[in-house]
Amino acid sequence: xxxxxxxxxxxxxxxxxxxxxxxxxxxxxxxxxxxxxxxxxxxxxxxxxxxxxxxxxxxxxxxxxxxxxxxxxxxxxxxxxxxxxxxxxxxxxxxxxxxxxxxxxxxxxxxxxxxxxxxxxxxxxxxxxxxxxxxxxxxxxxxxxxxxxxxxxxxxxxxxxxxxxxxxxxxxxxxxxxxxxxxxxxxxxxxxxxxxxxxxxxxxxxxxxxxxxxxxxxxxxxxxxxxxxxxxxxxxxxxxxxxxxxxxxxxxxxxxxxxxxxxxxxxxxxxxxxxxxxxxxxxxxxxxxxxxxxxxxxxxxxxxxxxxxxxxxxxxxxxxxxxxxxxxxxx
Amino acid sequence: xxxxxxxxxxxxxxxxxxxxxxxxxxxxxxxxxxxxxxxxxxxxxxxxxxxxxxxxxxxxxxxxxxxxxxxxxxxxxxxxxxxxxxxxxxxxxxxxxxxxxxxxxxxxxxxxxxxxxxxxxxxxxxxxxxxxxxxxxxxxxxxxxxxxxxxxxxxxxxxxxxxxxxxxxxxxxxxxxxxxxxxxxxxxxxxxxxxxxxxxxxxxxxxxxxxxxxxxxxxxxxxxxxxxxxxxxxxxxxxxxxxxxxxxxxxxxxxxxxxxxxxxxxxxxxxxxxxxxxxxxxxxxxxxxxxxxxxxxxxxxxxxxxxxxxxxxx
Numbered sequence: 212x213x214x215x216x217x218x219x220x221x222x223x224x225x226x227x228x229x230x231x232x233x234x235x236x237x238x239x240x241x242x243x244x245x246x247x248x249x250x251x252x253x254x255x256x257x258x259x260x261x262x263x264x265x266x267x268x269x270x271x272x273x274x275x276x277x278x279x280x281x282x283x284x285x286x287x288x289x290x291x292x293x294x295x296x297x298x299x300x301x302x303x304x305x306x307x308x309x310x311x312x313x314x315x316x317x318x319x320x321x322x323x324x325x326x327x328x329x330x331x332x333x334x335x336x337x338x339x340x341x342x343x344x345x346x347x348x349x350x351x352x353x354x355x356x357x358x359x360x361x362x363x364x365x366x367x368x369x370x371x372x373x374x375x376x377x378x379x380x381x382x383x384x385x386x387x388x389x390x391x392x393x394x395x396x397x398x399x400x401x402x403x404x405x406x407x408x409x410x411x412x413x414x415x416x417x418x419x420x421x422x423x424x425x426x427x428x429x430x431x432x433x434x435x436x437x438x439x440x441x442x443x444x445x446x447x448x449x450x451x452x453x454x455x456x457x458x459x460x461x462x463x464x465x466x467x468x469x470x471x472x473x474x475x476x477x478x479x480x481x482x483x484x485x486x487x488x489x490x491x492x493x494x495x496x497x498x499x500x501x502x503x504x505x506x507x508x509x510x511x512x513x514x515x516x517x518x519x520x521x522x523x524x525x526x527x528x529x530x531x532x533x534x535x536x537x538x539x540x541x542x
Numbered sequence: 543x544x545x546x547x548x549x550x551x552x553x554x555x556x557x558x559x560x561x562x563x564x565x566x567x568x569x570x571x572x573x574x575x576x577x578x579x580x581x582x583x584x585x586x587x588x589x590x591x592x593x594x595x596x597x598x599x600x601x602x603x604x605x606x607x608x609x610x611x612x613x614x615x616x617x618x619x620x621x622x623x624x625x626x627x628x629x630x631x632x633x634x635x636x637x638x639x640x641x642x643x644x645x646x647x648x649x650x651x652x653x654x655x656x657x658x659x660x661x662x663x664x665x666x667x668x669x670x671x672x673x674x675x676x677x678x679x680x681x682x683x684x685x686x687x688x689x690x691x692x693x694x695x696x697x698x699x700x701x702x703x704x705x706x707x708x709x710x711x712x713x714x715x716x717x718x719x720x721x722x723x724x725x726x727x728x729x730x731x732x733x734x735x736x737x738x739x740x741x742x743x744x745x746x747x748x749x750x751x752x753x754x755x756x757x758x759x760x761x762x763x764x765x766x767x768x769x770x771x772x773x774x775x776x777x778x779x780x781x782x783x784x785x786x787x788x789x790x791x792x793x794x795x796x797x798x799x800x801x802x803x804x805x806x807x808x809x810x811x812x813x814x815x816x817x818x819x820x821x822x823x824x825x826x827x828x829x830x831x832x833x834x835x836x837x838x839x840x841x842x843x844x845x846x847x848x849x850x851x852x853x854x855x856x
Contacts, residue, residue, distance in 0.1 A: 414694045417658060418762065419710075422769050423688035428715040437701045538751030541696050541782065 267517065274514020277507040283515070287468040287493070293505055299512050301469045302493035305385075306454055306519075308482075309464070309489055312389035313396055313453040318446055320393070321400030326430050328401070329408040349398035353391075357462035360391040364463070373484055374473050381465075385483040388464040395456055396449025403448065407441025408434055412540050440534040447523045454519055457491040466492060468503070490516045598835070599816050600796045606635040606819075609772055609803040610655065610690075615669035617650050617659060624650040626827040627669065632773060634803040637795060639818030639835070641808060643856045646824040648807045652775050655805065656690040657683050673772070684715075691766035692775040696782055697758035699750035699765075704742050707750045707761055708732050711768040728768065735801075736764035737794050756787025763794065767802075774798060776806040780813065792817050811851055815839050823847045 238246055282298030290296040324341065332338040348356075364373055365382030373384035411434055419429040435442070465471060465486025472481040488496075490512050495501050497509035610632035617625040625647040632638055632655070640648040650659060657678060659665040671678045678686055700707050705722070708729040713719070729746075733739035738760040742753070750761055759779055766774055776795065780788040795817050798804055808814050814821050814835065821838045823831045823846075831838060831847045842848045850856055 412696065412698070414696055415698045415700070417661065418692075418694055418698045418765075419700070420661065421656060421658060421687055421692035421694075421775075422711045422765060423684040423686075423691075424710075425684060425715050432710060433700050537701060537749050539701075540698050540751070 267521075270510065270514050270517050273510035274517070276510075278511040278514055282508065282511055286470075287488075287503075293507065296503070296505060296508075299490065299493045299497075299508065299515075302488045302490045302512065303515065305464070305470070305487040306489040306491075306516075308385050308487070309389050309392055309460070310450055310453050312385065312483075313392035314446060314450055316390060316393035317396040317400055317449050317453075318442075321397050321445060321449070322404050322435070322442060324397075325401045325404035325408060326435070329405055330426060330430055330434065345398050345401050348394055349402075352458070353395055353456050354458035354462070356391050356394055357459040360387055360459065360463045363387075364390075371484075374471075374486070381486075383463055383465040383486050385464065385485070385487055388459055391459045391463055392453045392456055395452050395459070399448040399452060400442075400445035403441045403445030404438055407438030410441075411437050415540055440531045443530040444527050447527045451520055451523055454489075454516065455491060457495055460489050460492045461495070464488065464492070466496075468493070468496065597816065599792060600637065600799075600819065600835075603635045603819050604800060606633040608632070609634045609674060611670075611672040611675075612651070612655070613670040613672065615651070615654060615667065615671060617647070617654055618664075618666045618668075619650075619662065620664045623827055625654070625824075626829075628824070628829040630822055630829065630832060632803050632805055633820075634772070635800055636819040637799045637804045637806060637817050639806050639808055639814035639821045640824060641811060641814045641821055641850075642824035642830075643850070644809065645826075647827040648822075648824050649777055651824070652692075652777055652805060652807050655773065655775055656687045656692055658687075658692065688769040689771055690773040690775060691769050691771040692777065693759070693762050693766050693779050695778040697755055697762055699753070699758050699761050701749070701751055703747045704733075704750045704753070704761060705729055705746040707765055708768045711765055732764045732768035733761075735767050735798070736760045737790065737797075738764055754787070756783050756790060759783060759787065759791060760794065763791070767798075771802055773803045773805065776804065778807055778809065780808075780810070788813075809856070811839070823850060825850070 238249055241249070279298070282300075283303060284300050285298040286301040287299055288295070288297040324345070328338055328341060361382050363369065364384070364387035365380045367375075367378065367380055369382075370380040372386040374381040415433065415437075416429055419433050420426075424432075460466070466488065467486045468488055470482055471486040473484045474481070476484055493512045494509045494516065497503045497505045497512065499506055501509075608631050612628055612630040612632070614627045614629055615625060616623060616627050628647075628651060630638070640652060642648050650665075653659045654667055655671060655678075659667060660683065673681065673686070673689065678690075681689075700710060702710070709722070709725045712725050712728055730739060730743075733742065738757060741757060742748075742761075750758065753761060759782075763774075763776075763779070779795075780791055783791065792813065795804055795806060799819070806814075806817065818835045821833065821835045822829055823838065823842075823844075825846055831842060831844045833843070838847060839851055842851060
């Protein structure tokens with residue numbers, strides 16, 4: 212120690228020898244097991260790409276072959292031939308309704324939960340319980356949620372949310388389905404927003420506190436705007452799950468093929484309290500296993516569904532790219 | 543210890559390329575490549591009482607008024623005592639530098655001045671910190687933090703425009719009600735005091751995170767000044783910056799000392815020598831020595847201080 216302080220600095224080691232080797236390293240020097248592992252990773256990656264591409268291509272080809280514009284504008288109807296049985300406009304609108312209502316419930320609740328968990332989280336025991344509850348919800352199959360939903364929404368107290376006559380509550384409506392679908396989306400939103408909030412360095416929060424801002428003001432004006440990409444991701448993932456869910460629709464939306472508005476209720480409420488259908492339900496019913504058995508229309512509806520999901524993914528990409536362009540802090 | 547590791551890696555370097563993971567921790571001083579051999583000789587020559595090559599950019603203070611008083615302050619993180627009964631004055635008209643090796647408690651002490659330590663749930667503070675003779679414990683934290691603002695090690699502008707970064711401080715808690723026009727003079731003056739206005743006046747709407755590192759840090763200083771504080775705390779404000787930006791900020795710090803009491807934490811001794819009027823040297827939570835910068839670096843009283851400023855440890 213002492214001697215090293217007084218001896219003059221020796222010539223630096225030759226630079227060529229200190230060149231980092233990782234960047235140019237090939238797998239030729241690896242152990243056989245590592246090389247096999249690399250090959251397996253590559254193969255699996257390519258396999259998943261191939262599966263995804265195959266699904267999209269297949270649906271694309273089938274969808275373009277069978278999709279007719281009038282299917283988007285005519286509701287399904289009973290008929291003996293394919294030409295008479297109409298399209299799936301009710302299902303398309305139904306999907307849009309549950310998606311809008313589901314996310315309208317899940318997004319504010321999810322964002323608020325995430326903010327509470329990351330920024331407050333007191334008392335710690337309650338935070339931990341909340342966390343595991345949300346994880347539990349994420350793990351519950353949606354059919355179980357659907358059954359639970361029938362119990363809740365068939366109660367007389369909630370009769371105003373669905374069709375009810377003579378004290379018997381039907382318990383199936385857009386309200387009921389959307390409420391349960393929002394539970395499906397909730398964990399995804401909470402998870403994504405939490406990730407976004409946690410990735411903000413602590414000193415950024417402190418910089419806001421250090422000019423006299425409260426936690427609430429900091430969350431509203433600094434933390435949430437910074438987490439916009441993750442909020443968008445959560446919302447899109449949640450929307451994807453809502454759009455794609457079938458079990459809750461079958462059980463809680465009535466599994467009709469058309470809107471069944473409640474008579475006597477004012478305009479939007481009569482539809483929202485009534486039963487209906489969505490694209491996933493239509494695909495299920497129109498598939499060879501379903502009651503309608505018109506696979507061509509199932510392909511067409513599935514194609515529309517796929518386009519919606521792809522559009523959501525593209526939207527997330529745009530939000531993230533914009534956020535990257537806006538810059539970020541170092542940790 | 544350091545000489546040992548460097549010897550070993552040199553040996554390896556002679557036999558085979560040194561793999562990138564062998565040298566642990568900071569590289570030993572001996573490896574430093576010096577562009578000017580003359581400078582190398584000068585640096586290795588024993589310097590009495592530290593260094594004399596750094597030039598002080600700070601003149602004698604015009605005046606000095608005591609604003610804050612750190613009175614027998616100790617801070618515990620759980621069992622660990624990070625600051626051990628430190629007493630210090632903080633004066634307007636002067637720059638106070640807190641120096642010491644990592645983990646000596648200088649940042650903790652700085653953060654306790656505006657009660658930021660309270661955000662760490664395990665932190666406990668005893669003793670008193672007075673701001674203009676009022677115990678800071680009796681001042682509402684958000685009010686205190688507007689009077690004692692802080693700039694951090696990493697530039698951390700908020701993810702909004704340059705203008706809004708300052709306006710955020712001026713507005714009520716999170717509200718956007720105050721109109722841009724009414725805030726403009728205050729925003730401009732804060733940017734001017736931080737020496738940033740000329741550079742950004744045409745780009746006030748640009749995202750602040752797109753500024754250069756040095757500009758970001760000056761924006762953070764402007765933000766801290768916008769609250770019209772009485773005390774400005776700087777936590778290693780230049781450690782993430784290049785030398786030019788560092789110099790701009792150091793000049794700024796010296797300029798600011800008449801308007802606000804400035805406390806700067808730094809582990810760059812030359813920086814402390816350049817900008818500070820008084821220097822407090824801390825070691826393992828203790829305040830070892832508090833003296834004027836020239837005295838502390840020129841003729842340190844304590845053995846620990848002498849060793850630290852001459853580079854024997856740290």
